[in-house]
Amino acid sequence: MGQVSLVEVSKRFTLRIDGEVQEVNALDRVSFTVDDGEIVALIGPSGCGKTTALRIAMGLEAATAGSVKVDGREVTGCGYDRGMVFQHAELLPWLSALENVMFGLEMKGLRGAPLRETAMQYIELVGLKDSSNRRPHQLSGGMQQRVGIARALAIDPKVLLMDEPFGALDAQTRESMQEELLQIHGRTGKTILFVTHDLDEAVLLADRVVVMQRGIVQETIAVPLPRPRGDLGAIRGSSEFAETRYHIWRALHVAPGASH
Amino acid sequence: MTKRQLPAWAITTLSVLFFLLLWEALGSLINPIFGSYPTAIAEAFWDLLRSGQLGKAMVQSLQPFLLGYVLAIIIGVPLGLVVGRFRVLEAALGIYVTAGYAMPLVALVPLLVLWLGLGFAVKAAIVLLMSVFPITINTWLGVTAVPKSLIDVGRSFVASDLTILRRIILPATLPYIMAGIRLAVGRAVVAMVIAEFFTAISGLGAIIINAANNFDTATMFVPIVVLMVMAIGLNWLIGWVERKVAPWQAEIAGRARE
Numbered sequence: 001m002g003q004v005s006l007v008e009v010s011k012r013f014t015l016r017i018d019g020e021v022q023e024v025n026a027l028d029r030v031s032f033t034v035d036d037g038e039i040v041a042l043i044g045p046s047g048c049g050k051t052t053a054l055r056i057a058m059g060l061e062a063a064t065a066g067s068v069k070v071d072g073r074e075v076t077g078c079g080y081d082r083g084m085v086f087q088h089a090e091l092l093p094w095l096s097a098l099e100n101v102m103f104g105l106e107m108k109g110l111r112g113a114p115l116r117e118t119a120m121q122y123i124e125l126v127g128l129k130d131s132s133n134r135r136p137h138q139l140s141g142g143m144q145q146r147v148g149i150a151r152a153l154a155i156d157p158k159v160l161l162m163d164e165p166f167g168a169l170d171a172q173t174r175e176s177m178q179e180e181l182l183q184i185h186g187r188t189g190k191t192i193l194f195v196t197h198d199l200d201e202a203v204l205l206a207d208r209v210v211v212m213q214r215g216i217v218q219e220t221i222a223v224p225l226p227r228p229r230g231d232l233g234a235i236r237g238s239s240e241f242a243e244t245r246y247h248i249w250r251a252l253h254v255a256p257g258a259s260h
Numbered sequence: 261m262t263k264r265q266l267p268a269w270a271i272t273t274l275s276v277l278f279f280l281l282l283w284e285a286l287g288s289l290i291n292p293i294f295g296s297y298p299t300a301i302a303e304a305f306w307d308l309l310r311s312g313q314l315g316k317a318m319v320q321s322l323q324p325f326l327l328g329y330v331l332a333i334i335i336g337v338p339l340g341l342v343v344g345r346f347r348v349l350e351a352a353l354g355i356y357v358t359a360g361y362a363m364p365l366v367a368l369v370p371l372l373v374l375w376l377g378l379g380f381a382v383k384a385a386i387v388l389l390m391s392v393f394p395i396t397i398n399t400w401l402g403v404t405a406v407p408k409s410l411i412d413v414g415r416s417f418v419a420s421d422l423t424i425l426r427r428i429i430l431p432a433t434l435p436y437i438m439a440g441i442r443l444a445v446g447r448a449v450v451a452m453v454i455a456e457f458f459t460a461i462s463g464l465g466a467i468i469i470n471a472a473n474n475f476d477t478a479t480m481f482v483p484i485v486v487l488m489v490m491a492i493g494l495n496w497l498i499g500w501v502e503r504k505v506a507p508w509q510a511e512i513a514g515r516a517r518e
Contacts, residue, residue: 058416059416060412060415060416077418078415078416078417078418079418080417080418082416083416084412084413084416086409086412086413088409090407090409090410090412090413092410092413092428092431092432093432093508093512094431094432094434094506094508103417103427104417107414107417107418107419107423108417108418135508135511137508137511137512138511155417
């Protein structure tokens with residue numbers, strides 16, 4: 001199981017600008033659910049609160065109101081039922097690729113031979129067997145993010161939370177990473193919630209797309225593409241892809257809160 | 261075509277040779293009371309070494325120096341880590357660290373002598389007090405420069421505060437810590453000489469004072485040069501340790517320069 005629900009989640013910041021105190025509603029009663037094994041994309045312009053929502057789901061930030069539940073249990077902080085993939089991988093620069101994966105497992109309490117073996121297994125899953133002893137700066141951006149994914153997957157979370165995981169990569173690397181993520185999803189069946197600002201990526205990867213604007217959920221759009229989605233190139237040329245993409249594009253361009 | 265470049269050590273050697281020659285040429289023109297020059301200092305060095313005076317003085321000086329300096333690292337690094345990490349400790353202790361760095365220690369030496377006497381302890385204490393603050397401040401600064409995102413990584417794997425401090429903040433801060441330890445070398449050397457001037461006159465500081473009182477300027481320069489050479493050696497040693505414990509730093513930064 002691995003179902004995540006955000007229930008009426010709000011987040012208010014107090015900003016002090018030139019002595020004036022401003023209340024900012026980063027999130028305003030945001031609710032949506034990611035079902036077991038489902039991939040959901042959170043999309044929206046920068047500042048719409050999508051990353052804040054993800055961080056609250058992870059437990060890195062606390063909501064001002066509302067709650068996050070994983071399989072019905074309320075989230076009160078970070079936990080091994082959720083694995084986070086960060087925007088710029090955020091590997092520890094003094095550790096090798098393998099050691100970075102081991103780090104998460106060690107925190108979970110693994111020791112000795114199983115620790116190393118499990119980490120290696122996930123390094124192999126993301127195709128980095130031959131680079132396992134390289135340090136992050138000796139890896140390309142795409143390889144770094146693979147390690148980031150392996151590190152999050154290794155602790156065997158119910159849910160993978162990804163914050164613009166491919167946003168910092170070049171277009172070609174991004175495409176191969178997207179395919180790889182779909183393959184990993186096919187093999188592991190993990191529930192995935194990911195943040196993106198890339199329309200194509202949202203449609204290609206997700207079962208449903210949650211469109212956010214100024215801290216509210218504007219619309220939730222189902223992607224009518226079957227799984228497995230083997231050939232992403234062919235999907236890009238399909239009419240379903242174009243229609244869904246256009247649908248999301250429109251939702252991103254209406255006035256926040258307006259229905260249509 | 262690649263241009264052949266002089267290695268760094270060759271440039272340094274040439275620079276030192278040039279400096280020594282210049283000093284020799286100009287220094288020998290001056291009355292030996294008001295100045296000295298390399299060959300005269302080398303002669304004095306040989307005399308001091310042969311009489312066993314220099315060796316004995318070095319042992320006397322280095323013992324309190326090393327104790328004070330090592331204690332400064334042992335105290336300064338953890339103190340900087342917790343002051344940098346915990347808001348309450350920063351507010352409560354940061355002010356003493358900042359003030360302590362600027363403390364006119366020379367003025368406090370008489371008081372320290374009252375507390376600790378004239379011997380070994382007071383010298384180690386003076387070295388400690390002079391060198392602990394740059395280490396603490398640098399470590400503290402390093403902690404505040406650790407990217408929040410790396411701490412988030414630790415938190416996302418449910419690491420405890422202590423684990424985050426030990427496994428993420430400490431390694432991320434290492435380059436700053438090593439820089440602080442390097443800066444402290446200079447201050448520790450100065451502290452040692454101050455201690456030897458103002459407490460029981462002994463060690464290398466004693467040679468300086470006695471030679472100066474006898475207007476033997478060449479001999480006076482011997483411990484000064486010895487101390488500077490020692491500081492260079494120590495600095496080199498710390499750099500070597502840094503490359504051992506934090507090799508990723510040099511690899512990331514890249515040392516290619518014009």
